[in-house]
Amino acid sequence: MNKGTILSVDDDENLQIVIGQYLESDGYKVIKASDAHTAMEKAGQHELDVILLDLVLPDGEGLTLIPQLQKETTAGIIVVSGKSDTTEKIVCLEMGADDYITKPFEMRELSARIKAVTRRREPSHDIRAGVSKAKDDLAEKITFEGGWCLDRTQYQLFDAQNKTAELTTGEFKLLEALILSANRALSREHLFDLTRDGEFDAYDRAIDIQIARLRKKLKDDSKAPQIIKTVRGVGYMFCGHVENE
Amino acid sequence: MNKGTILSVDDDENLQIVIGQYLESDGYKVIKASDAHTAMEKAGQHELDVILLDLVLPDGEGLTLIPQLQKETTAGIIVVSGKSDTTEKIVCLEMGADDYITKPFEMRELSARIKAVTRRREPSHDIRAGVSKAKDDLAEKITFEGGWCLDRTQYQLFDAQNKTAELTTGEFKLLEALILSANRALSREHLFDLTRDGEFDAYDRAIDIQIARLRKKLKDDSKAPQIIKTVRGVGYMFCGHVENE
């Protein structure tokens, strides 16, 4: 009997043991992590149904962990917090957590909340039926303003004369990411995540430089850019009309 | 703009009024019932998204009401209880309630929980470039009085001619915060918290200045403002009719 797989993320070793024992005897498979890093790791390795998440962790990712985990899995997230602070509750729920429970809690309550969360995620509750599936399969060639054509099979950008702009793969990925979210401002961090692995450091200017290089190759004047606009305080945005093929 | 329809079932008249006002100014349509019988009736008549349910009712159906309501609608059920009794919580969640909140609660928390419940019931967010877009509960474009359109993906405000008003991100955030709590007076401190980090100093006039700049760009005469009104001794309030897209 396996009711589902739960990832428990908490620093507190004793609590981990208690939770683990209870939930296992309840029929769940329990995976444990005691810091944000391993949490993300485990989330990538297992098919999770629910994540119990304490936001106070030694490598303290805190709130940002919620969207990160959601990117990695489709599991429900229950924030387990030491504080019963309304603002935090709200923020958590708004960031996408499914529920919020305050320590100390009774195991029975935790179990009930887990059930409630998993129940909601069952197909029967899913109202997705009839909703057009997101088009994952994107065009192989995308043309835009100025006769440019991004060829996603060749990893190259061609101009109106069909001459290659000699983009590097990094530049290509960045441009692709921008185009796929055209007319939407994207933060540097977001762009970083979309185009490469590793940790983004807030003072990292790498994206800026790459944008500058891209602009040059796109002949987009950075003083008054027409294609890649900078959104001050936010990041960059691809502007313009895009056509798929 | 209609975020959804909520049925509030509670015996307490005052609470009903408070909840009703808050949620309505929040963009929900609110229907009220003060006993189990009318609750069932209303549930049959309307397309509900969320039901706020106090189980202590004059004709005291209590817990059995949960499955009955679920038979009638597909709305999410949030149990609003006077007791913070774990057993009751568990029973409610097990009977199929989606959430449980204990009186007294802050309206903000209630609002957040409603959002969380409705979010879960929404169709999946569109997945562009494999990135799950951080899904707000809110519209991407909000239009209001005078043909203005706040584009939350571009971080810009456009006028009726679709020309950008050149808001800075700070100004944008402030306007967004005001709009999202339209027709509700917000204190400077609250606005500060909503739009930036750090500590608010009571003698800080920064918000005033930013309001002034916003008004100018919105062509809102500060002598007789139509869009952002001053609420003396309190703060500011966005007035007007807002439409989501």
Added chain:
DNA sequence: AAATTTTGTATCATTTGTGTAACATTATTT
């Protein structure tokens, strides 16, 4: 491993955004 290409860091210049202070205006109280 040398050469080449690609990417990142450091630095400085420039632009843009925002708070402060001082004063003007409007509202409220006396």
Added chain:
DNA sequence: AAATAATGTTACACAAATGATACAAAATTT
């Protein structure tokens, strides 16, 4: 209506964000 308090306005200075350039470090190719 005077006095007071709250808010609006403006100019200015400072801070922060971004762009540009040169160079260093990786990564890739030869």
